[in-house]
Amino acid sequence: MAQDPTPVDAEEVVPAKSSKKIIIIIVAAILLLAGIGGGAWFFMQHKATDTKKEEKTAEKAVAPVFVTLDAFTVNLQPDPEEKFLQMEVSLQVANPEQAELLKSQMPAVRNRLLMLLTSKLASDISTSEGKQKLSDEIVTEVKKPFSKDAKPQEILGVFFTSFVIQ
Numbered sequence: 729m730a731q732d733p734t735p736v737d738a739e740e741v742v743p744a745k746s747s748k749k750i751i752i753i754i755v756a757a758i759l760l761l762a763g764i765g766g767g768a769w770f771f772m773q774h775k776a777t778d779t780k781k782e783e784k785t786a787e788k789a790v791a792p793v794f795v796t797l798d799a800f801t802v803n804l805q806p807d808p809e810e811k812f813l814q815m816e817v818s819l820q821v822a823n824p825e826q827a828e829l830l831k832s833q834m835p836a837v838r839n840r841l842l843m844l845l846t847s848k849l850a851s852d853i854s855t856s857e858g859k860q861k862l863s864d865e866i867v868t869e870v871k872k873p874f875s876k877d878a879k880p881q882e883i884l885g886v887f888f889t890s891f892v893i894q
Contacts, residue, residue, distance in 0.1 A: 792884075794818045795830045797838065799890065802845045804853075811850040816890035817841075819870060822882035830881065833874050840869045850893050859888065 796818045804811045821827050830837055844865055852858050863886040871880045 793821050793824055793827050794887070795821060795827050796889075797834075797841070800838075800841065800845060802842060804845075804893070805847065805849045807849040807851055812894045813845060813848070813850070813853070814890065814892045814894070815845070815888060817866070818887045818889055819866075819883055820885040820887065822884060826882050829874075830870070836874055837870055840872070841866060844869050854893055859891065863888070 797816070799814060799816045801812060801814045804813050819830065821830065844862075848862065853862050866886045867883050870883050873880050
């Protein structure tokens, strides 16, 4: 028996190879589009996050509020000789309302600071560490409420603008 070779049509083979190529091209196109879409989404989200951070920074970057006190001149504790302290200071407060509260209570603020300053020795406050400790003590004194039911003041910092011991 002779075998009947059935001729293979070239047209039938080509479409099989052609359909594989088309599938590969379609899959590659889908992956490419997905990658582009994912990249676009990532950069848009990143930009939105940056914008939110900038808005928060802008909100936080309000001008600081300072209350400048009149100069203090006090006698320090004798250490072995009597010394004088002349000091100018500014207090940084949380907001303008705190500044107005301090200004309205200025006699009480000055009294607290005078009592604190007159209890110091010149040797205690002449070093950088001594000045930092004095700054912390000033914050503590000024933060105390002015009345029994009041909230403490919001003092953010103390800045010496002049500091002379004679």
